[in-house]
Amino acid sequence: MASKRIDPLKRFWKKVRIDPETGCWIWTGSLSGNGYGSLNLGRGLYIKAHRFAYETFVGQIAEGLELAHSCDVKQCCNPAHLRATTHAENIQEAWDRNLCPRKRRKFIGSENAERIVELLRDTDQTYYEIADAFGIGYLTVVHINSGFHWADAHPEIPRPIRNSYRRQTASTAM
Ligand SMILES: [Zn+2]
Numbered sequence: 001m002a003s004k005r006i007d008p009l010k011r012f013w014k015k016v017r018i019d020p021e022t023g024c025w026i027w028t029g030s031l032s033g034n035g036y037g038s039l040n041l042g043r044g045l046y047i048k049a050h051r052f053a054y055e056t057f058v059g060q061i062a063e064g065l066e067l068a069h070s071c072d073v074k075q076c077c078n079p080a081h082l083r084a085t086t087h088a089e090n091i092q093e094a095w096d097r098n099l100c101p102r103k104r105r106k107f108i109g110s111e112n113a114e115r116i117v118e119l120l121r122d123t124d125q126t127y128y129e130i131a132d133a134f135g136i137g138y139l140t141v142v143h144i145n146s147g148f149h150w151a152d153a154h155p156e157i158p159r160p161i162r163n164s165y166r167r168q169t170a171s172t173a174m
Contacts, residue, residue: 006042007146012052015039016077024076025053035074041142043126052139053077054084060137113144120145 015029015037027037027049037049054067057079061067065084069076076082112134119130120141127145131138 006040008039008041008052008142009056009146012039012049012056012077015049018078022071022073023078024071024073024081025078026073027075027077031075037075037077041127042145045127045138045142047139049075050077050082054079054082055137055139056143058082060139116141116144 015027016025017028018025029049030038032038032046032048039047039049039052041047041052050067050069051061055061061084065086067082068085069081070083071078071081073081116130116134119125119133127138127141130141134141
């Protein structure tokens with residue numbers, strides 16, 4: 001029953017080329033119809049590459065918000081060039097209402113992580129179904145599936161958002 005293990009982060013880095021001049025992380029893999037990078041997460045699930053990068057390195061994108069590129073490069077996945085925003089000018093209001101993506105990060109304990117691993121191994125439940133059951137974002141489930149750990153994953157790649165990186169490492173170590 002076990003489905004093939006896919007490490008989306010490894011796949012992600014394979015398809016990213018960092019532009020040394022602009023700092024843009026240029027997606028070299030396949031593109032979606034509207035010109036954004038498209039990453040295969042397994043289990044029939046695809047995600048826009050820049051959204052994957054943002055949710056992985058910064059945090060969940062709050063409902064109703066979308067990502068804007070400060071560099072105007074659609075294929076860029078550098079989270080430092082992305083910010084969660086609304087169409088209108090109510091960005092500040094969104095922050096005031098606690099929609100800031102970082103505040104919605106939820107830490108799951110090791111027991112829950114083990115249970116999720118069992119579900120991934122022994123059932124055909126989708127990432128979404130498992131995420132719903134535990135009240136977490138589906139990308140967290142994706143990363144649990146791949147055995148992704150922040151501390152030892154590709155340390156040679158620059159991580160622009162140091163604070164969230166450290167926080168994750170600290171909570172994992174507890
Ligand atoms: Zn960029």
